[in-house]
Amino acid sequence: MQIPAGQPDPAGAGSGPGVVGSAPAGAGSAPAGGGDGTLEAGGGDGVSAADQTRLSMLVGALEGLRARLAATGFPLDAPGAQAARADRLAALDQLDGYLLPRLRAQAAPLLVVVGGSTGAGKSTLVNSLLGEQVSVPGVLRPTTRAPVLVHHPLDARWFSTDRVLPGLARTSTSTAAAPTARPGAGERGLRLVASEALPRGLALLDAPDVDSVEDANRELASQLFAAADLWLFVTTAARYADAVPWHLLHGAVARRAQVALVVDRVDPGAEAVVGDLRRMMDANGLADAPLFVVPETELVEGLLDEEAIGPVAAWLSDLGADEVGRRAVATATRDGVVDDLVRRAQVLAAAGDEQVAADERLRSAVARAYDDAIVQVRAVTSDGALLRGEVLARWQELVGTSELFRQVESGIGRLRDRAVAFLRGRPVQEPRVEQAIATGLQAVLIDAADGAAERAHATWRADPAGGPLVAGLDLSRSSPGLRASVDAQVRGWQRDVLDLVREQGEERRGAARYVSLGVNALGISLMVLAFSVTGGVTGVEIGIAGGTAVVAQKLLEAVFGDEAVRRLTVTARDRLDERVRDVLGVEAARYTAQLDALGASSADGDALRAAGREVATAARTERTTRPAAPGEPARRGPALRGARPSGAVAGAADQAAPAEPGFWRRLLRRRGGDVRP
Numbered sequence: 001m002q003i004p005a006g007q008p009d010p011a012g013a014g015s016g017p018g019v020v021g022s023a024p025a026g027a028g029s030a031p032a033g034g035g036d037g038t039l040e041a042g043g044g045d046g047v048s049a050a051d052q053t054r055l056s057m058l059v060g061a062l063e064g065l066r067a068r069l070a071a072t073g074f075p076l077d078a079p080g081a082q083a084a085r086a087d088r089l090a091a092l093d094q095l096d097g098y099l100l101p102r103l104r105a106q107a108a109p110l111l112v113v114v115g116g117s118t119g120a121g122k123s124t125l126v127n128s129l130l131g132e133q134v135s136v137p138g139v140l141r142p143t144t145r146a147p148v149l150v151h152h153p154l155d156a157r158w159f160s161t162d163r164v165l166p167g168l169a170r171t172s173t174s175t176a177a178a179p180t181a182r183p184g185a186g187e188r189g190l191r192l193v194a195s196e197a198l199p200r201g202l203a204l205l206d207a208p209d210v211d212s213v214e215d216a217n218r219e220l221a222s223q224l225f226a227a228a229d230l231w232l233f234v235t236t237a238a239r240y241a242d243a244v245p246w247h248l249l250h251g252a253v254a255r256r257a258q259v260a261l262v263v264d265r266v267d268p269g270a271e272a273v274v275g276d277l278r279r280m281m282d283a284n285g286l287a288d289a290p291l292f293v294v295p296e297t298e299l300v301e302g303l304l305d306e307e308a309i310g311p312v313a314a315w316l317s318d319l320g321a322d323e324v325g326r327r328a329v330a331t332a333t334r335d336g337v338v339d340d341l342v343r344r345a346q347v348l349a350a351a352g353d354e355q356v357a358a359d360e361r362l363r364s365a366v367a368r369a370y371d372d373a374i375v376q377v378r379a380v381t382s383d384g385a386l387l388r389g390e391v392l393a394r395w396q397e398l399v400g401t402s403e404l405f406r407q408v409e410s411g412i413g414r415l416r417d418r419a420v421a422f423l424r425g426r427p428v429q430e431p432r433v434e435q436a437i438a439t440g441l442q443a444v445l446i447d448a449a450d451g452a453a454e455r456a457h458a459t460w461r462a463d464p465a466g467g468p469l470v471a472g473l474d475l476s477r478s479s480p481g482l483r484a485s486v487d488a489q490v491r492g493w494q495r496d497v498l499d500l501v502r503e504q505g506e507e508r509r510g511a512a513r514y515v516s517l518g519v520n521a522l523g524i525s526l527m528v529l530a531f532s533v534t535g536g537v538t539g540v541e542i543g544i545a546g547g548t549a550v551v552a553q554k555l556l557e558a559v560f561g562d563e564a565v566r567r568l569t570v571t572a573r574d575r576l577d578e579r580v581r582d583v584l585g586v587e588a589a590r591y592t593a594q595l596d597a598l599g600a601s602s603a604d605g606d607a608l609r610a611a612g613r614e615v616a617t618a619a620r621t622e623r624t625t626r627p628a629a630p631g632e633p634a635r636r637g638p639a640l641r642g643a644r645p646s647g648a649v650a651g652a653a654d655q656a657a658p659a660e661p662g663f664w665r666r667l668l669r670r671r672g673g674d675v676r677p
């Protein structure tokens with residue numbers, strides 16, 4: 001018995017499956033594809049070139065969206081990332097496992113996935129419809145067999161490749177062979193069975209339990225439903241209100257997958273259950289879905305009574321014979337998935353924006369920490385602060401506390417003479433001053449780098465997206481190689497300064513003599529001058545440090561002239577800044593390298609949004625240019641067991657051969673369809 005959709009009338013009024021399509025023929029748009037007369041009955045691939053061209057824009061847009069999704073991971077724990085990761089995989093599955101193969105092979109048979117609750121009788125129903133044991137019914141749970149896909153022998157080519165469900169390995173048997181072929185433990189597979197009992201153009205897939213205790217079985221069940229053109233959802237009088245099946249059914253409603261329900265093993269007198277289920281369906285967006293009731297009977301050789309399955313068999317046979325109806329079903333489900341993808345693209349785009357925002361936020365935290373470090377180094381190396389303590393003491397040892405200092409004050413001519421004397425003497429002290437400067441500079445740099453690492457680490461750790469990245473990494477301190485690289489850069493800078501002095505000596509007439517006398521002393525003087533360019537020295541040391549720098553300046557000016565000294569000082573500072581930036585840049589890269597590796601910045605929400613819009617536009621065009629389904633009645637084809645019972649079963653023949661076939665055609669013509677971007 002079939003309970004007409006939208007009419008909660010379980011009392012078995014004898015209404016056959018033709019009742020639903022009460023809308024006048026031709027009302028609304030005709031969403032059915034094909035129907036241009038070139039389609040072969042029975043699933044040939046005679047799809048017209050015009051139809052393929054019409055679809056190519058949609059396929060192109062979907063491929064674009066697919067590429068975009070493939071390139072967009074959601075690696076950072078930004079808001080919505082967890083859901084987005086699952087959503088993205090589901091979307092890729094929809095595209096690869098169902099939608100793209102469906103669009104590329106429009107003439108492929110209609111895949112009817114028989115799924116539902118544990119032990120509901122799915123396998124028994126499939127076997128009974130075919131009249132042979134193709135799928136092993138099970139008492140023991142969980143069953144771990146590969147799902148069985150039954151198709152007509154002439155339809156084998158549609159399923160033997162990985163056109164649909166590419167993730168599942170195929171094993172093939174004819175129905176004559178015992179159904180023992182099964183994949184190894186943990187291996188996912190699909191057992192293909194060719195059966196003459198099935199009309200061409202229709203395939204039945206016996207799926208695992210949707211509420212299996214095994215995760216893998218449940219996942220596989222949803223994966224198979226996602227690849228279905230039509231869901232045949234089997235439940236029982238005892239389980240029809242369970243949460244898990246309804247969760248899946250809500251998903252089907254949300255993406256407008258075409259669904260029919262079978263309530264199995266209904267005891268005589270339990271019709272109230274059927275009415276209740278019909279009401280649940282009406283209230284949950286399944287008002288249009290047909291509901292079949294299979295009464296509880298004794299199994300004979302494992303098969304249900306023909307009369308019990310008559311309506312389901314007739315309905316499926318009707319669909320098997322009605323190529324245009326089959327196309328209408330496939331197209332309606334396909335449209336729903338396209339719309340679902342368009343919607344997903346928008347949701348994922350928002351999550352992509354969050355990825356980019358988190359990436360930028362984390363990067364700027366690092367930039368801020370290390371920029372501050374650069375500022376800190378610049379401050380300490382330009383306000384004279386470095387010219388204290390050890391550096392000051394060694395410098396004073398070199399220049400003497402008073403002699404040269406007094407000369408500085410008493411005129412340039414004599415200073416030059418004094419400079420010669422100075423440059424000739426005191427070579428012993430030079431390495432000590434250089435060392436003191438190097439040590440001081442190293443300390444400043446390491447201190448700044450340590451502080452930056454601490455700040456960057458603290459900011460990242462407090463950030464939900466940054467926390468997981470620094471967990472287990474020792475980034476709160478500077479890198480172990482910092483000391484060595486600082487040492488190399490400081491020595492490098494000191495060499496830079498000596499080179500500057502040497503070059504200047506070659507350029508300026510008369511200076512070469514001085515430079516040859518004491519390149520080191522002049523270099524040290526330039527270093528000292530570079531450390532006091534802003535002259536922001538305060539407190540008691542102002543006289544000493546300020547005076548110290550003045551000595552260096554006068555000495556250099558005596559040799560090179562004041563113009564050149566200004567230039568040399570600026571250049572020396574620039575070289576120092578460059579090297580400081582290099583050292584700290586390497587330190588900062590320890591953080592940013594994490595982000596570079598994850599590539600969250602490429603999760604471009606706008607690109608995803610645009611790809612989604614393109615699909616929406618292409619889908620709208622495809623739907624408006626869809627040719628109307630022809631009105632001619634479906635051909636009578638071969639029927640499933642129970643659909644054409646012998647004359648002994650009174651009444652069943654009427655149900656099996658409704659006056660006007662094409663239930664789906666009428667139903668879907670009534671509904672129409674629109675894409676919502």
Ligand SMILES: Nc1nc2c(ncn2[C@@H]2O[C@H](COP(=O)(O)OP(=O)(O)O)[C@@H](O)[C@H]2O)c(=O)[nH]1
Binds near residue numbers: 119
């Ligand atoms: N008596 C009776 N047993 C049934 C009926 N349908 C299924 N079974 C039995 O219930 C158990 C589970 O059935 P099965 O088809 O494997 O359920 P599936 O898990 O949904 O595929 C098997 O032992 C079947 O023989 C029925 O209508 N009547």
Ligand SMILES: [Mg+2]
Binds near residue numbers: 137143
């Ligand atoms: Mg089963």
